[in-house]
Amino acid sequence: MASKEEKIVAEGEQTDEIQIKDGSICGFDSLHRLLQSSLSPQLFQEVSRLLIGLNCGRALDTIAIPEPAKSLSLNHDFDLQAYSFHAENESLRKPRLVRVGLIQNSTALPTTAPLLEQKRGIFQKLTPIIKSAGTSGVNILCLQEAWTMPFAFCTREKRWCEFADPIDGESTQFLQEFARKYNMVIISPILERDENHGEVLWNTAVVIGNHGNIIGKHRKNHIPRVGDFNESTYYMEGNTGHPVFETAFGKIAVNICYGRHHPLNWLAFGLNGAEIVFNPSATVGELSEPMWPIEARNAAIANSYFVCSINRVGTETFPNPFTSGDGKPQHTDFGHFYGSSYVSAPDSSCTPSLSRHKDGLLISEMDLNLCRQLKDKWGFRMTARYEMYADLLGRYVRPDFEPQVVADPLLHKKSL
């Protein structure tokens, strides 16, 4: 596990280059950097207190990154940031420090390249980023949703189902080597080909143990049909429940992409004991960017666990134009995947986000003891009255459910 002593220097001190074009801003890198470079230190401190939950505006400590990891970041042009969350020391438990890594990236080749080259290109592109995580002492690493491929779940690239891999396929084998080499748990979200059940597809996260073994899998529970993201034409709702994986570095779970909009999904991972929930996603600016800083933080607060949010980067253009239900003309891309991966803590603090544009590795060190500290402080689990909601949901799912409505008896009386 990582040691607290390594925290020395501040990383990620770049300032933003802000370009104004046609009256609007383009190319800014992250909200955090934008505010930091635009506000006075005192104002930035107060804004940080309110916006990212930092105690009296005190910034999260940064973690010193080893030279080899830094060189990889410079030579391969990916964003590298590392932070450490605060937690109290306890009297009866030792700290349980875990170092988590999140990777966000664009694809390597145009979508017109042969599929095998596209896939291999991504493997090659990710190699230095994964090495950088390994040499930085990352204990648990998570990749983005469907990381082996462009986000092809639109309506006209059905043959791209070829990208699907079985649980123990090429993508898992590629990552197992790194897991063994760096003693690192790796979460690998892929399009899964379920060979034992008629070769059907799932949107799945494979959890690889720190010895390179496959601990298990989780299949995406909630599938979007929003904007261009009509993913239900590619695979079905998952059948794996809400597993929590007990790894060498803590109890973790995976809430894939659109599942982040469902508070019950977050809740279920919490009830099963998760201390860190990863949310590998693929989402674009116009659709969801204002929700991005809200939902994950709310889940971390409400469920007293850490949430690690990952979003891919860049614009992917597809060979065949496609249409959606929103009335827009046919088009060949989803828009800009805005990156902005970040980590939220149960005490309502969060890290700054990675870039909106660049590949990146975000490292966060956390003491998992913080989860129970917040449970004891706020008591959400004890005050939750789950019986009431078990009863309500049990009634709600019946077709004859009657909502609890109290109508004003004077509803149709004319106003005086």
Place this chain on the structure above:
Amino acid sequence: MASKEEKIVAEGEQTDEIQIKDGSICGFDSLHRLLQSSLSPQLFQEVSRLLIGLNCGRALDTIAIPEPAKSLSLNHDFDLQAYSFHAENESLRKPRLVRVGLIQNSTALPTTAPLLEQKRGIFQKLTPIIKSAGTSGVNILCLQEAWTMPFAFCTREKRWCEFADPIDGESTQFLQEFARKYNMVIISPILERDENHGEVLWNTAVVIGNHGNIIGKHRKNHIPRVGDFNESTYYMEGNTGHPVFETAFGKIAVNICYGRHHPLNWLAFGLNGAEIVFNPSATVGELSEPMWPIEARNAAIANSYFVCSINRVGTETFPNPFTSGDGKPQHTDFGHFYGSSYVSAPDSSCTPSLSRHKDGLLISEMDLNLCRQLKDKWGFRMTARYEMYADLLGRYVRPDFEPQVVADPLLHKKSL
């Protein structure tokens, strides 16, 4: 109902007076105003797009406030802001425009004054603010939690239970007149004395119809035991379920204070059909301020309804010092109630907040059609798989519940 034609001029254009004292900022009025006065217009636009969900950073329209309402605000020194949310026009339904008012206020007299004077002082203080809402065409008005009294739910003012009122008591009678006069639904959150059940206490919202009739009541479902807020020593968990009140101006519900930390509580009001959920609260900076912009907005997004968040203002000092579980020395106040009342919409937009320091009235006009528009766009209700969660919660509440944990079989193998 309010008319869209009235939107003309911009209100609330004050800039912040920022004072820096001992290296930190005090006295700033709201995050929105602070950023607006500190950033260039282009930067502020982009920050607004990301932070308050405004489409391309386009500000919410402001509503013209009638002169008499403005005069009341100037003469009685309360903040007055008015905004209108965007919604699409539909082909088969007319817009259902509703104008909502939220009141936040400090108490009128010191807590050492006789109780009757304290209560009457608040009635007197609220009168011009309620009139201002009435003359501004507000259809539904909500007051803050336990509005008739200081927030006395600490551990040594038990005799202040005297502030409790029956549902049809003095506080309701006071508001019924305004409801009739202005054809306005009024939500009145009080400490309730339940005379028909042994004179016990509840934390209750009374819903008064626009004809002055009492439509019904809701009792706070979730009671905090956090920091100084050990309210469970004053009253018990509510027994009214999750009622939705069908009023002349739409289906509304009330999630009182600490209930905002419980996603299931928000969910239940949604399942019962709420289009606007009010959250009258009393909370202080050190405890919850970074959560304040997160939880209500998440609830609005996840449940496709509007959320109206109210928090009281100021520091209330109590006669007898009290202690809490946090190890701090005895003290006589909870800290600063930071106001900051605001409204969140299902499309993830929100209004700026009222002041952190001043009494205020926030008026928001919304087309309730936006709720279903967002349900149709995002499909959260259809993709929610409630059966799975009804089953999980049914099992969870049993003492023999076993969490779904997949342990790494190599968990105790030594690292390679």
